[in-house]
Amino acid sequence: MISAFSVADLECRLEPPAGVRDGGVLGAVEYCDRVAGPIVRDGHPFMAMPMGDEDMPPFAEVWRAGASVVTGQHRGLAYACDGEHLFLCGRAGEDSDLLTATEEAYLAAFEVVRLLGYPHLARMWNMVHRINEPDGRGGDVYGRFCQGRAMAFERGGVPAEMLPAATCVGSHGGGVAFYMLATRTTRPVHIENPRQTPAYRYPPKYGVRAPSFARATYLAEPGGTGRLFVSGTASIVGSETVHIGDMARQTTTTLENIAVLVGRENLLRYGIDADLSLRDLDGVKVYVKHKADIPVARRICEEAFGPGVAYVNVDICRDDLLVEIEAVAPMVRAA
Numbered sequence: 001m002i003s004a005f006s007v008a009d010l011e012c013r014l015e016p017p018a019g020v021r022d023g024g025v026l027g028a029v030e031y032c033d034r035v036a037g038p039i040v041r042d043g044h045p046f047m048a049m050p051m052g053d054e055d056m057p058p059f060a061e062v063w064r065a066g067a068s069v070v071t072g073q074h075r076g077l078a079y080a081c082d083g084e085h086l087f088l089c090g091r092a093g094e095d096s097d098l099l100t101a102t103e104e105a106y107l108a109a110f111e112v113v114r115l116l117g118y119p120h121l122a123r124m125w126n127m128v129h130r131i132n133e134p135d136g137r138g139g140d141v142y143g144r145f146c147q148g149r150a151m152a153f154e155r156g157g158v159p160a161e162m163l164p165a166a167t168c169v170g171s172h173g174g175g176v177a178f179y180m181l182a183t184r185t186t187r188p189v190h191i192e193n194p195r196q197t198p199a200y201r202y203p204p205k206y207g208v209r210a211p212s213f214a215r216a217t218y219l220a221e222p223g224g225t226g227r228l229f230v231s232g233t234a235s236i237v238g239s240e241t242v243h244i245g246d247m248a249r250q251t252t253t254t255l256e257n258i259a260v261l262v263g264r265e266n267l268l269r270y271g272i273d274a275d276l277s278l279r280d281l282d283g284v285k286v287y288v289k290h291k292a293d294i295p296v297a298r299r300i301c302e303e304a305f306g307p308g309v310a311y312v313n314v315d316i317c318r319d320d321l322l323v324e325i326e327a328v329a330p331m332v333r334a335a
Helices: 098-116 141-155 247-262 264-268 291-305
Strands: 003-007 010-015 025-032 036-041 044-050 059-065 070-074 077-081 085-092 120-129 165-171 176-183 189-191 216-220 226-233 282-288 310-313 323-329
Touching: 010 282, 025 077, 025 085, 036 070, 036 077, 036 085, 044 077, 044 085, 044 176, 070 098, 077 098, 085 098, 098 141, 098 176, 120 141, 120 216, 165 282, 165 323, 226 247, 247 264, 247 291, 247 323, 282 291, 291 310, 291 323
Parallel strands: 025 044, 120 165, 165 226, 282 310
Antiparallel strands: 003 010, 010 059, 025 059, 036 044, 070 077, 077 085, 085 176, 120 176, 189 216, 216 226, 226 323, 282 323
């Protein structure tokens, strides 16, 4: 096992991809060297994404529930729910127009959310093949993806202040793959970082449509516990990339951004009484643009987080970004 966290009746493990066949699984996503799914397999949604090569150890991100789950498929999506949590995964093929395919795939996901009655979006992950490449229209693939995603949020009636935590990085194939978590009754609190411009307010120079996500999302649980999902975070201050070309300084700045995001002063703005440090975070995934930079990222991140960090070699959403880091704070007390 690489890493694990558990809060109330929801558990996530980053573990070797040996095949998951136990009950109560909400979903499993393999970070590996192949494309598969989304399908319902062995009683749960499953998807495999090409996020590395033969030199990178594959791992599975496995979400487990404390109750029995109901599975299903809808318009190419696979999903499972346990009465409080919904997990779903989907894909937009790269042989179609990326904007339209992304919009339609997201709208299908919002249909599942609405039809099953899990209205509160909590966390999203997006992996986009060729994310930094030109889109043939004067922009790049990431910008095209952001347009499609933003249009889906608008058509789905999701306002900016309800956008959840998210990650968006590159992949090595398979078009656009995504997965997400939503809740039935637990209302998420979406959190911004005072060091950074909200992504959905980025200036037009970063794309026709700004990225659609919050810097973090907090889910309270019965008994005063909860979990804080930290979005994919990079070396951005305000809206500008800083320390271009310097892996060590970009990694350090990213950690500084996360520390401010989860610190007591910022969380109190949202009614969350907690004082977290980087050592309190778990489920850490570090996405590194250049394989040769992974030792630098490992040295800095393991000093900050301790062992149990997963590393993935993919492009980042901006071509001048070298690293992106996401995490979860599994135990938080609400004020």
